[in-house]
Amino acid sequence: MSNKGNDNDLLMQLRDINKNRECWDDNIDDVAAMLKENYSVAVKAKALWILGEMGLRYPAKIERYVGDIVRYMEDDDSKLRERSTNAMGRIGRAEKNLVIPHFDKLMNMRFDEYENVRHAFVWACENIASNAPELFCQRLEIFHDLIFDSENKVRIEAPEMFRVVGKTKPDCVKPYLEKLEWIVKNDENPVVRIHSAGAVRITKKAL
Known part of the structure; x- marks a missing residue:
């Protein structure tokens, strides 16, 4: 994936990846790279969502990027906090041990001032609880x-x-x-x- 071009081009590339699940395995690194560059909130939000879905399917391959995802729980933008919380829920649904080291930070998202983040917190916990209810x-x-x-x-x-x-x-x-x-x-x-x-x-x- 190129890291040149405007938001529309990048978002279109991300949408194409999201739709073509058979290519996810080969594109995890490219999507994760969107979190480390100076991309827009829209691009990073889309990348976080896709990484969560990729993590549900390929948790072992997303493990190296969990720290990058978690960092966005403290971002100034509520959309990025929401999407990182969502992503951790999907990843934790597949493999709870990837979430447990960050569990306290996840639980703190319930105090967020924005309702979309608090809603994402509940939804993420439901995902994790589907396979690890004992955590709750x-x-x-x-x-x-x-x-x-x-x-x-x-x-x-x-x-x-x-x-x-x-x-x-x-x-x-x-x-x-x-x-x-x-x-x-x-x-x-x-x-x-x-x-x-x-x-x-x-x-x-x-x-």
């Missing part, structure tokens, strides 16, 4: 608190964490069933109620 059994209070976030996008996503963990580790979610049932009956947001009800149903079925 002692951290579920975080997601209960996020059901009461100031932004609906975050509130709607937060109950899904209980569904994901409850499917395979129902004993971890059991202490929250009464709280979730209260939310099902009382929350003002219908989607929050629906997602909370789904978490209760899945957990009870698994118990």
Whole structure:
């Protein structure tokens, strides 16, 4: 991939790579290079997204770039913080050991001032919990608190964490069933109620 040309050309190249999964194995290095150069936020955001998807498929080959991805969790731009968080979720879904060294930094993303980053945090944790729910059994209070976030996008996503963990580790979610049932009956947001009800149903079925 050339590192010359305008944003549109680079984004088109990245879109072509994203669509052609059979070429991912050969393009990981080129996409990762986009994080180290003076490219625009749009280009870096797209590269982060693709690296996350590549990491889900080829975690061993993305390992050398995890540090570069994690650095963007502290970027001044909220889109890059969001996308790096997303990427770590996908990579962690495939191989939790690539995320564990950066777990505290990931968990701190719940405090971000921007809702898109807090939403990405929940979504990333759901991805990781799909195959490593044990990492979150002692951290579920975080997601209960996020059901009461100031932004609906975050509130709607937060109950899904209980569904994901409850499917395979129902004993971890059991202490929250009464709280979730209260939310099902009382929350003002219908989607929050629906997602909370789904978490209760899945957990009870698994118990």
